[in-house]
Amino acid sequence: MKSDQIMSVFSEGCHPLSSADILERLQHNKVAIDRATVYRQVSRLKELLKLRVVDLGDGVTRYELNEDHHHHLVCLRCKKIVAIDLSKKTEGLLQQIEQTYKSEQNFILLTHNLAFFGICSDCQYL
Amino acid sequence: MKSDQIMSVFSEGCHPLSSADILERLQHNKVAIDRATVYRQVSRLKELLKLRVVDLGDGVTRYELNEDHHHHLVCLRCKKIVAIDLSKKTEGLLQQIEQTYKSEQNFILLTHNLAFFGICSDCQYL
DNA sequence: ATATCTGCAAATTTTTTGCAAAAAG
């Protein structure tokens, strides 16, 4: 089953991967897979909430595991992506927000996306 | 100048707009504009921090004014988008996060993206 | 045997680019 092989490339590292990245990694691992299959399975995995979309603002759609929820810091100049862990700081707040929308609008929250954009230290004097 | 006309469609409403949306709205307003111009100007406005990318998890790149920073609640079933204002709840925290990454990594944060995904009340019993 | 998954090729959609004319400074 190709979806397992797709899931396995996400286990290799923690960076968000585009469809092209997934394809490349699988081919590098000698797994024959078609582009269309990647798209179809990623879409399915997204619906099953195994993966989620990470849009880092550069027009490329990337995905990552929907577990171990980390966030991202993205440099607007060099596009470097740094994974950050805000769970301690945000956990209470996000739970509170979940409660609020559950009771106010009966909206059941399942996941979220949080990314920060700015200029990294290497790019500040360019 | 076409970028002013692009900016003006964002003032009409508060929903995030894709490139196709912008084109459609301008054409509806009898403004002749080419697709390429929309892409070029949006990219420029993004660099000038007048617009920012909004990630609603469906792989479509959308933009909104980078002022009045609201967040979004997105229904994973019907794709309904609800704009929410978390500024009171998150302001302190986001400022604290900005400080943390400024001092720890010398990363200057300029903007962020926060969206919640779940099932809206209309879709829960489908 | 039936239903699901896959590769392949083609179609569609989205975004980018080169270039010459138009507009702005």
Next chain:
DNA sequence: CTTTTTGCAAAAAATTTGCAGATAT
């Protein structure tokens, strides 16, 4: 006059679809 912006057409990139054969249940 020089620089920037625009439209047009074409190219490139990203995503989706139809279909027939392969896999799995």
